[in-house]
Amino acid sequence: MQTIRMDMTDGVDPGQIRLAGRILREGGLVAFPTETVYGLGGNALDPAASGKIYAAKGRPSDNPLIVHIAETGALERITARVPQIAGKLADAFWPGPLTMIFHKSGCVPMETTGGLETVAVRMPAHEAALELIRQGGGYVAAPSANTSGRPSPTKAAHVLQDLDGKIDAVIDGGEVGIGIESTIVDLTDEVPTILRPGYISQDMLREVIGEVRMDRGLSAMDPAVRPKAPGMKYRHYAPRAPLVIVEGSQEAVTALINERAQKALARGEQVGIIASQESAAGYTGGIVKSVGSRSNEITISMHLYSILREFDGLDVSEIYSESFDTPRMGQAIMNRLIKAAGHQVIQA
Ligand code: TXA
Numbered sequence: 001m002q003t004i005r006m007d008m009t010d011g012v013d014p015g016q017i018r019l020a021g022r023i024l025r026e027g028g029l030v031a032f033p034t035e036t037v038y039g040l041g042g043n044a045l046d047p048a049a050s051g052k053i054y055a056a057k058g059r060p061s062d063n064p065l066i067v068h069i070a071e072t073g074a075l076e077r078i079t080a081r082v083p084q085i086a087g088k089l090a091d092a093f094w095p096g097p098l099t100m101i102f103h104k105s106g107c108v109p110m111e112t113t114g115g116l117e118t119v120a121v122r123m124p125a126h127e128a129a130l131e132l133i134r135q136g137g138g139y140v141a142a143p144s145a146n147t148s149g150r151p152s153p154t155k156a157a158h159v160l161q162d163l164d165g166k167i168d169a170v171i172d173g174g175e176v177g178i179g180i181e182s183t184i185v186d187l188t189d190e191v192p193t194i195l196r197p198g199y200i201s202q203d204m205l206r207e208v209i210g211e212v213r214m215d216r217g218l219s220a221m222d223p224a225v226r227p228k229a230p231g232m233k234y235r236h237y238a239p240r241a242p243l244v245i246v247e248g249s250q251e252a253v254t255a256l257i258n259e260r261a262q263k264a265l266a267r268g269e270q271v272g273i274i275a276s277q278e279s280a281a282g283y284t285g286g287i288v289k290s291v292g293s294r295s296n297e298i299t300i301s302m303h304l305y306s307i308l309r310e311f312d313g314l315d316v317s318e319i320y321s322e323s324f325d326t327p328r329m330g331q332a333i334m335n336r337l338i339k340a341a342g343h344q345v346i347q348a
């Protein structure tokens with residue numbers, strides 16, 4: 001299959017987006033930009049289309065998809081009931097990087113929800129995505145548009161690295177603005193529960209609806225406590241070389257990583273280093289990449305996945321990363337980084 005690249009880096013192209021919508025309505029797959037990461041879209045109400053999404057990604061079929069909508073009214077058809085707090089959250093954060101989980105209605109196929117009786121729904125804040133959803137029939141199932149286990153794509157080139165020839169089209173909307181996936185909040189529990197941290201923080205949700213919990217499975221080092229979002233249990237975003245996170249004061253972290261880099265050099269190996277703009281110059285060996293600035297945390301989330309992908313193309317024996325426990329998005333950033341590191345965190 002030839003994957004069509006639709007260039008919309010300068011805005012939505014009406015002819016192309018109509019074609020993309022038709023591909024979806026006819027059961028095909030179109031990757032598209034959102035404000036978080038690129039999604040791999042198929043008609044959410046068509047079990048065969050969902051099947052194609054799992055096949056293209058090589059994704060385990062028990063890992064449910066998020067249904068993307070373009071207006072809040074679209075919730076009615078796919079949910080069994082919409083709790084009042086959902087309306088408040090939609091008013092506050094949609095379109096935007098928030099996914100809500102509801103009890104599903106009969107018209108959402110089990111193929112889309114990975115066999116669950118609940119459905120995850122999100123309205124993305126991206127013009128091309130919203131127009132594609134409208135043209136594509138109103139309900140677009142979309143996981144991140146990467147091969148299962150690789151970092152989520154933050155530009156169209158990443159989508160093509162993984163899925164060229166396996167999908168009908170990709171809409172190129174340039175680089176995304178946030179870079180890590182949406183916050184997921186489960187509204188089917190007694191107390192709303194965050195299943196995946198993201199740009200919308202626990203505090204932001206609390207301001208709108210009061211009590212909000214964190215899924216215990218998220219922070220658990222105990223493998224017996226399983227995360228509630230099936231996808232969170234898989235080792236995601238794993239770079240090819242082992243990744244180690246180093247915590248501590250900046251001086252100690254720099255010293256420890258420099259020492260490891262020297263040792264690697266003595267063995268004839270090269271390490272990769274993920275640093276911040278502020279600290280990058282302190283490293284004396286290895287391949288250093290600055291992910292972003294600590295004083296502007298979104299620059300860190302925006303570039304994290306793309307840097308992990310870049311290291312896959314380089315000959316490094318291991319990768320050391322600073323910790324990025326920044327004030328607002330730190331929890332979301334570290335959730336992704338710790339998973340990429342397979343929980344390898346050391347103290348400097
Ligand atoms: O920002 C995003 O959310 C991106 C863009 C494309 O919208 N999408 C995305 O989808 O990250 P995906 O498939 O990579 O991640 C979806 C996560 C998985 O961890 C999945 O297990 C969880 O959402 N999920 C989906 N439906 C669920 C449900 N009914 N109950 C619990 N978890 C669910």
Ligand code: MG
Pocket residue numbers: 143144152
């Ligand atoms: Mg994903």
